[in-house]
Amino acid sequence: MNIIAAGYETTATQLCFMTRLLALNPNHQNRLVDEIKTTFDDNADIDYDRLMKMPFLDAFVKEIMRINCSVNRIDRITTNDTYLGGIFVPKGTVIIIPIWALHVDPDHFPDPMEFKPDRFMPHNENLIKDYTYLPFATGPRNCIGMRFALMEMKYTLVRLLRKYEFLACDETQDLDYFTPLVQIACMKQMKVRVKHR
Numbered sequence: 466m467n468i469i470a471a472g473y474e475t476t477a478t479q480l481c482f483m484t485r486l487l488a489l490n491p492n493h494q495n496r497l498v499d500e501i502k503t504t505f506d507d508n509a510d511i512d513y514d515r516l517m518k519m520p521f522l523d524a525f526v527k528e529i530m531r532i533n534c535s536v537n538r539i540d541r542i543t544t545n546d547t548y549l550g551g552i553f554v555p556k557g558t559v560i561i562i563p564i565w566a567l568h569v570d571p572d573h574f575p576d577p578m579e580f581k582p583d584r585f586m587p588h589n590e591n592l593i594k595d596y597t598y599l600p601f602a603t604g605p606r607n608c609i610g611m612r613f614a615l616m617e618m619k620y621t622l623v624r625l626l627r628k629y630e631f632l633a634c635d636e637t638q639d640l641d642y643f644t645p646l647v648q649i650a651c652m653k654q655m656k657v658r659v660k661h662r
């Protein structure tokens with residue numbers, strides 16, 4: 466169950482969101498296609514080093530995981546009495562870290578509901594405050610699959626965009642998702658049009 470929820474549903478959900486945001490943002494889709502063409506010759510093998518150094522692909526994936534993070538909150542239990550921001554917190558207290566609320570807080574991300582991958586372009590990334598962007602959590606118990614998931618999502622996107630164009634249809638705006646595991650949002654239904662390039 467753990468590996469299905471942690472390793473499969475998270476990545477699958479992000480990829481669904483990606484196809485939707487590609488369809489709704491043709492300008493970003495075209496920018497990605499251009500970056501793919503300049504990074505890899507036609508149908509050249511996709512190698513890890515070049516894949517992971519594509520700035521706009523990286524920014525696009527990061528922005529999706531900000532606005533539609535699949536793990537929307539995590540919990541921790543204090544193992545000792547401690548102080549947090551001057552407040553006494555006794556041992557055994559459950560602390561909820563509201564990942565999605567942090568990601569859409571306008572103090573951290575201006576116009577938080579706007580999909581703007583440029584926030585994560587290299588020249589802007591230094592504007593992001595520590596611990597405000599936590600799609601994979603942080604610290605010693607963060608996601609062990611983070612690097613694998615990022616590679617998998619980027620690889621899949623490049624493969625898909627080389628062959629297909631994603632277009633919006635009437636139902637694309639409507640999002641139908643549910644949170645069966647409380648913390649992990651899963652898509653119930655999402656519709657886009659797909660066309661061969």
Ligand code: HEM
Nearest residue numbers: 471472475476479536539600601602606607608609610614
């Ligand atoms: C987009 C994809 C993914 C996202 C957003 C994601 C997110 C997260 C987050 C936020 C945590 C911390 C949970 C907590 O502290 O309560 C976590 C933990 C974990 N993730 Fe992922 N994950 C993803 C993909 C994967 C993949 C592909 C695998 C395995 C192949 C994986 C395996 C795990 C495991 C085993 C843990 C528990 C680590 C521990 O407790 O030490 N995840 N993940």
